Amino acid sequence: MAAGLRAVRRWGLAAAAxxxxxxxxxASVVKKGNNGQPNWLGVGMAFGTxxxxxxxxxxxxxxxxxxxxxRKRERRHKCEGCS
Amino acid sequence: xxxxxxxxxxxxxxxxxxxxxxxxxFSGWLAALLDNAFNQRPVLRAGVHRxxxxxxxxxxxxxxxxxxxxxVHAKVDRELLEYIRHHPVDFHAGKGTLGW
Numbered sequence: 255m256a257a258g259l260r261a262v263r264r265w266g267l268a269a270a271a272x273x274x275x276x277x278x279x280x281a282s283v284v285k286k287g288n289n290g291q292p293n294w295l296g297v298g299m300a301f302g303t304x305x306x307x308x309x310x311x312x313x314x315x316x317x318x319x320x321x322x323x324x325r326k327r328e329r330r331h332k333c334e335g336c337s
Numbered sequence: 338x339x340x341x342x343x344x345x346x347x348x349x350x351x352x353x354x355x356x357x358x359x360x361x362x363f364s365g366w367l368a369a370l371l372d373n374a375f376n377q378r379p380v381l382r383a384g385v386h387r388x389x390x391x392x393x394x395x396x397x398x399x400x401x402x403x404x405x406x407x408x409v410h411a412k413v414d415r416e417l418l419e420y421i422r423h424h425p426v427d428f429h430a431g432k433g434t435l436g437w
Contacts, residue, residue, distance in 0.1 A: 289378060289383065296386070297386045300386035300387060300389070300390040301386055301389070301390075303390060303393075304386075304389050304390045304393040307393045307394065307397050308393060310397075311353070311396065311397055311400060312353070315350055315353055315400075318346060318350035318404075319349075319350055321346045322346065322347065322348065322349050322350060325346070325347045
């Protein structure tokens with residue numbers, strides 16, 4: 255960044271224009287977040303989504319188990335049918 | 338490309354507590370703790386709803402990925418065993434030309 259500034263001065267910009275927009279790009283942005291008052295909507299949505307996800311996961315697991323058992327039975331019946 | 342083709346349901350489903358679920362769930366929880374740390378909140382005690390949500394998402398993603406991995410491994414095993422079945426000469430034990 256310093257090399258860039260030196261180059262700018264070399265190009266003869268005698269009167270350095272003041273920065274129009276005095277903003278900096280910084281990775282750390284500190285918001286005045288208020289952690290004292292809970293964001294109840296966010297909390298409710300997070301818990302609701304977690305409960306829904308767990309319910310879906312457990313349901314999917316049970317369905318997969320039943321489907322596996324069903325296909326195992328079908329395969330056995332099919333093999334017994336030809337012998 | 339479908340994540341889980343229909344024939345993957347012929348495989349026994351992995352238990353709900355498996356290495357994918359545990360690892361991804363733990364990393365989700367860790368991400369929530371890191372979020373607390375970067376926002377200068379108490380690491381373990383703040384945002385429990387966020388920790389639970391991230392851990393749940395991790396468990397969910399881990400479970401789907403383990404199912405996919407087991408399907409891919411089973412498919413490769415099936416193709417390997419089919420090949421062995423179709424080329425018995427190459428795999429005939431005991432009567433090899435080199436005698437071993």
